[in-house]
Amino acid sequence: MSELVFQDIPQVELLQCLGRGYLKQNLLRAIRLWVWLRSLYGDNRLVLDDSFSYANWRDAFFSPTHPKGEKIPVVHDSDCPCTKTTSQWLFNEKTRIVASQWQKSILAYTGIDASALDKLLQQRLFGVTRRSLQADLEILAQLGWLVYKYQKYYRVCEFPPRPITAKYDISTTKISAYELNFMHEDLAAIAEYHSQKINGVQRFFLKLDYVIPHSTLDAVEDLECELRQLWAKTPVPPVKLTYGSAKLGDKVDCIVYPVCIYYVQRAVYLCAYGQSPEKDTNWYNFRLDHIQSMTSLEWTNPKLPSNLLQHYRKTSLPTPDYIALEMSKAWGFDFYLPSQLMLLRFDRQFCDRYVKGTERHDTFEEITYQQVQRLIQREIKQPQQQDLLKVLAKRSETDAYYQARIRYQDNEHRDNNLVMRLRAWLPKVEVLTPWDLRQSFAADAATQFMLYHN
Structure with missing residues (x-):
């Protein structure tokens, strides 16, 4: 018996493949074939011999009282799989498929009317004739999921090519690290480890601000x-x-x-x-x-x-790799803007408590007072260079100084997310460079002072 394990979830791409390119017409059959594959290759696969017939599968899959005739089976046993609706097969604790998201993708892809999809989901997925189920087996063989010879079906040793969809471990319902690779690697590890309930209680939560109305x-x-x-x-x-x-x-x-x-x-x-x-x-x-x-x-x-x-x-x-590379070169999501040097001065106590030891960007690092002087002399043109050196001469060497490369062209073309980060540190941070950004912050501070002065 094959040791292959089928864990694919019924995303549009997989169902399109199982529906042989006609998903709108063959949606229920595609979903039923997905259930077939779970019964043959899933973690909780049916106990079948290496070679089996439709009758062998029927007796292992349905309850003992399931009718063996040619007609659509009546509801004879509430525990028989033939009574379960399509919705029950799809949306349950084992599959963990979010019904609203799945339905939205199906509606967008197939153009099926929402009310028509609701009716399909309420139909008994295996409440079909023996002939239809026999045809399912034949389709699985045609698609390469089974081998048919000597009037018997055999499991395959290698799955046929198909769209790879998100996988999950049915036995432990643990999210795989591969599914979370779009997240920061440390956060992905936390999510992978803590995503499941402990003694029935969810202990890990991820709260993100999402301003979309x-x-x-x-x-x-x-x-x-x-x-x-x-x-x-x-x-x-x-x-x-x-x-x-x-x-x-x-x-x-x-x-x-x-x-x-x-x-x-x-x-x-x-x-x-x-x-x-x-x-x-x-x-x-x-x-x-x-x-x-x-x-x-x-x-x-x-x-x-x-x-x-x-x-x-x-x-x-x-490609996305190009974008990731450019974002690694300078701080800011607007990766297509020019890269400029940013120099910051922090209140030492504030920095030690809230900034030091945190990761902001690969280029964000603490430097000495003397290094700031040299960077200004090397990177900043006159007359701003002289003005900045005068400013620095009035600052304490015991303060905290940081450098970074940021995405900034001018005050009309700057990464606003980065600017908002800097504003959140005010008044404990001073922007030394870029010069235009420093002037912009100074003007904002003057305006804010006038608002509160009266």
Whole structure:
């Protein structure tokens, strides 16, 4: 008997494969085939000989009172698997599938009406004729999940190629580290270790600020689902976005190549290459809840921007690895902005309590007072260099000083998430460089003083 273990969850891609390309018409059969595979290869697989017939599987799968005729079985035993609805097979403690998310992906992919999907989910998945179940076996053999010879079925020694979907350990319901590789490695380890209940009590919780209004949540989830489907295509197509730009105060159309999505500081963003709202950079991070529409395009479309078309022709379209590399070089999510030196001065006591020993970015490190002097002399041009050296001469050598590389062009093009981080440290931090950012903070401080002075 094969030692292969089937742990795939019924994502759209897998069901599309089991439905042989016609998921809308074959949805129930695709789900039923998924249950078949769990019964044959799952951790709690049926006890069957190396070779088996439909009758052998039927007797092992259904209750002893299950009818053996050709008709659709009546509800004869509440414990017989033929009484369970499709919804019960999909959404239970063992599968841990979130019903709302699964249904949303199916609706987006197939175009099935929501009420029609609800009716399908309430149908008895195995309340079908013997002939239909026999056909299921034949389809599994055709798809390479079983071998049929000498009027018997045999389990395979290697699963056929199929879309790899998220896996889970049914016996322990422990999240695998692979599923969590999108998180910071230390946080992923915590989530993997503490994700399950202990003696029936959940002890680990992850609280994130998420500012997306409830009115746009459905639209954001629809976009995420559409992007997942686009990324499953070869080649991945470009898209036309209609984007509500907060900076421009208007909506604008951008044609881009969608690379990946990031959750950063309270929202989800699409990192895309092509056109930016202001048409001044090749890259842009589009906040998903500001995307008003997204339309898939063909690579032959004459309106594609030249920079995007050039990468496509050279088969050098950007990847998520490029983005990760650029973000490692300088602090800030707007990885396409220029990298500049930032020098900070902290109140020593505050720094020792709340900053020292924490990780902010690979380039964020404590330096000495003398190193700050040398960096200003080497990196900063006149007349700002002389002004900064005068400022530094008035500061104490016992204060804490830090350097970092940050994404900053000017006060109109800066990483606002980083600026918000700096504001949270005020008034215990002083920005020495970049000079424009220092002047901006000074102006803000003067305005704030006037607000509270009276």
